[in-house]
Amino acid sequence: MNPPEEYINSNSGELAKGGANQFSNNSISESSNLDKVRDLLFGNQIREVDKRFVRLEERLVKELTNIRDETRKRLDNLENYIKKEVDSLAERLKNEQIERGNAVQALGEEQRNISITLDKKFAQLEEQTTNSQRNLHDQILNQSKSLQDDIQQKYEEILALLEREAEELRRDKIDRSKLAALFTDLAIRLNGENS
Structure with a gap:
């Protein structure tokens, strides 16, 4: 609190005369x-x-400590939860990749099995076709041989028939010659008897 100006003015002489110590002591007292x-x-x-x-300060410090501990605990829980979720997602992703890999492998295996089955079917079909061709070829050969045998037999029969017919024709021709000669001889005789 500042002293009034009058007090300062009235006491300024005393201060100047060495009353500073007294003022100082008075101030302290x-x-x-x-x-x-x-x-x-x-x-x-x-x-x-x-x-x-x-x-209040102790309470505030205690509350701040509790809040800090609670916050740290919640952050740790949140961090653990997030870590578990990330691990779970990573595990699910890994499992899904494994399942997809297995599915692709199974599909590849299935395609391989289908390919093997188709190859077997094609091989069987080719074998059946080859057997059918061979059987057909054998049948054609057998029929051809049978036909050839029939033709040969018919040829031989016709040839024999022709030979028989030719023989008969020759015989008939000879008989006609003989008959002509016989007639000629008979005519000569008849002429000889008449003359």
Whole structure:
């Protein structure tokens, strides 16, 4: 609190004369008196407020520690949860990749089996076709041989028939010659008897 100007002006001479020490001592005693008065008037309240501040500060520190611990705990739980979810997703992804790989492999195996089956079917079909061709060829050969035998037999029969017919024709021709000669001889005889 600043002293009034009158007090300063009236005491300025005393200060100049060496009363500075006295003013200083008066200030200190006034200050200590003021502290005492203040302590008497407000000491209990100030101490109470200080205690409250200390308790409040302790409470705040405790609350902050609890909040920090709770936050750390929640963050750890959240981190563990996220880690578990990421691990679970990674595991599911890995399993899905394995399943897809197995499916592709199974599909490849199935295609291989289909290919093998088709190859076997084609081989069987080719073998059946070859056997059918061979059988058909054998049948054609047999029929051809049978036909050839029939033709040969017919040829021989016709040839024999022709020979028989030719023989008969020759015989008939010879008989006609003989008959002509016989007639000629008969005519000569008849002419000879008539003359």
